[in-house]
Amino acid sequence: MKPRAESTRRKTRIQRENRERILEAALDVFSTYGFRGATVDQIAVAAGMSKPNLLYYFRGKEDMQHGLLDRLLDIWLDPLRELDADGEPLDEIRSYIKRKLDMARDYPRESRLFASEILQGAPRLRELLSVQLKSLVDEKAKVIQNWMDQGKLAKCSPYHLIFSIWSTTQHYADFDAQLRAVLPPEKYVESRFEDAEQYLEQLFLHGLKPSI
Amino acid sequence: MKPRAESTRRKTRIQRENRERILEAALDVFSTYGFRGATVDQIAVAAGMSKPNLLYYFRGKEDMQHGLLDRLLDIWLDPLRELDADGEPLDEIRSYIKRKLDMARDYPRESRLFASEILQGAPRLRELLSVQLKSLVDEKAKVIQNWMDQGKLAKCSPYHLIFSIWSTTQHYADFDAQLRAVLPPEKYVESRFEDAEQYLEQLFLHGLKPSI
């Protein structure tokens, strides 16, 4: 009998292991080719499994992506959740940037999976975004707005501030191929994330105007 | 006889018109589904043409993307080319940001096409990037480094500075679906680009530290 994601029956060891292997492989394939570009055969090969065997664990392509996105959105939003209203504003921003940069370094496939989804108009993610993501961002935007009202942060749009942190940090995962093509090779290999951290700290704290 | 991209024979009016229609349709489809996710039939329909008829003008999917990327890279690099070594540094940075933001607003499909390509590891773009793009960035990075050496700009990595301009501006095209999900609807519809421009000017000039 087929095991199902929504089944309440307890999962066997093999089921847990194989579902994990499959999601790992799916993350690899989806993040590089996008949902439509990925094939079930490809994922099966990457998971070291025959296609029918894979389809014994997941009902289809859609089911795999759903399993992936579900599991990932939470991890993905954690760095923003940690933004602490009671912390020192500039420190909080700085450490948020650091956490996002660490994510880009440690979870580049996850970053690219989300980017690929959103790039294609987020058809399978739209609801999650406009509920979970939006409510979290709304909440944190208020926190940031309060900081600005208290004069502890320069006044600007909290939403666009958050966007700029997302874009600058995720860039290092999503556009990695471009960095590799453009950066001096030794910088790319040895220090792109340290350099990024240092640069972004400068940018977000002081901007580019020389202090003199 | 089949007309070919590399043919030296002069193109007829119909050839010029139809190749244009096809590239326009291909831009639409490739930018939303990525190269692998796009189908020739889909492009043909979007171009209002039968598939064999389309394949009379382009030898295949690859040929279409090559035609697109070739034509687009130039346009895409123009804003950076205009960065003037003899201009006022902060003004030059500001107007470069403005040009990139205008591109994101006016050419979102082009932005997404490049993003999709790079996200997938830039297999069909790598050479162009590591030659054309790299040499242009190297040149402009030197210009920016000079400005910093002259004390006209805060000292930081010119490369990462350029990356941060790319990421923050292109974000408004590439992650549009996310903006739509997160921003208050009226802000999204009415003023996201104006708000972005104002915010980015603040960020890149002064950062987030309150001036007081």
Added chain:
DNA sequence: GTTAATATTTACCAATCGGTAAAAAAATAC
């Protein structure tokens, strides 16, 4: 207006796509 070149349609094709049925094999319960 005839002719030669160009453009479009019709009818295909082999390969790959996502997915299934059912038998065989392996693991587990007792």
Added chain:
DNA sequence: GTATTTTTTTACCGATTGGTAAATATTAAC
């Protein structure tokens, strides 16, 4: 060790994929 359940394999399927051959229709040259 046997019976039962779970897992894997083998052999498929219809639909869609990228692409072609050849006949037909249209356009342009003269």
